[in-house]
Amino acid sequence: MFNRCLSSLLYQLSQSHQTLLATKQLHALIITTYLTYDPFYATRIIRFYALNHDLHSARKVFDETSNRSVYLWNSMIRAYAQDHLFENAFSLFEQMRSSEVKPDNYTFACISRACMEKFDGFGLRVTHGGVVVMGLGLDFVTSSALVTAYSKLGFLEEACKVFNGVVEPDLVMWNSMISGFGNAGFWEKGLEFFCRMRKMGRNPDGYTVVGLVLGFVDGCLLRIGEGIHGFCLKCGFDYSPHVRSSLVSMYSRCHCLHSAYRVFSSLSRPDLIHAYILRCGFESDVMVASALVDMYFKCGFSDLGVQVFKTMTRKSVIVYNSVILGFGSHGLLSQALKLFGEMLEKGFKPDHSTFSALLCACSHAGSVQDGREHFHRMEVEFGIAARVEHYVHMVKLLGMAGELEEAYDLIKTMSVPVNSGVLGALLSCCVIHGNSELGETIAHQLSVIEPEKTAYKVMLSNIYASNGKWDDVKTLRDNMIGEGLQKKPGISWI
């Protein structure tokens, strides 16, 4: 009886927005009934904690549950991966592999996605290997995640191989493949697959259209884009905010602001089946308007962007982010900061993109003080862990201002893996400020991180040369030649 009560309570909670406080109360309730030992309840609690980014509590529940189901493992791994705590996710995965519970198709899907978000092509191949060994090579769930990950990392051929290996791809598989092409800008390929799936009798949905239209990046594709738009209207299958916002972006990329605005305002047009408006209300406005605001700013019509923003009755974090980024990229730092203040006043919770936009604004305006302050506030006041892009902005900001040592110290404190983006940003600042000492250190690190990139070694060799270290130049070049690297046209040797 009590158990049934709890079940229905859990069900209700899982339907509604779950706050951290409510999760803690629920957790306490479950502890008093000794139900924590049931992996079912433990899984739910972990999920709720994960939604509230309380990974410590989630992990505690995981550790205290001795009877671990696949669900339990997966939810913990997923929690880490979603918060970009990749190291924890991967080490837990390793632990799982040596436990008696075997990873399933969803575990591998999760890990593939984590590799993608970590930009880890090598790890992805290893994961793919594991998938094949486990006999999951033909599974829809795993394969669609692999297709997405491979194509996002630029390995389109591998993505196609995975896709082609599956006999009768389901809708999600098709969508993954088509968005993969779209993302990479291969619009012909996307169209080809779109036609193929329709010939095979598969009906596209909103995801398909969004993925397809992603690849339309040129004015000459306007007619085809309009065709797809017409197709959406005709089918009426899922003329959702996502679809419409991607159409707005598509029209803006194709330089057709008129149509973009038409899609935006189509919500209030009476001739679109009425039921849709009733069903979605004006919630859906938010996403489409965000795309429109973003488009106006990118096209240089900042005032129009602001106007659309002001007319929106219901705003969201996303649209605030768009406008802050819009202001920032036009060098309007004070307006960006003002809007950030307004957003806090209205009770919106900034996310990692908000700070990305703010730091970008600071970096454009060259305001070191504001940059430092907001980087600090992000972690301390808002509990948002800095991601690589935040570091890149800070390094650019500090580096351009000549604070090269501070920038380098910041890199040393990075809790996420240092990549070539961060180091590259610092290196160019070293070059600008003529600091060849630090430049040498950075170029060296870069050539270690990405040994296959000749350009970094050439850069390093040039810096050695400018520092008068001819012996090092010679050793490096001899090594390069030993590795079979030829002098390529386009790369300038001193």
Place this chain on the structure above:
DNA sequence: CTAGGGTTAG
């Protein structure tokens, strides 16, 4: 007995 987990936007 029950479950979540794979593909869209900035």
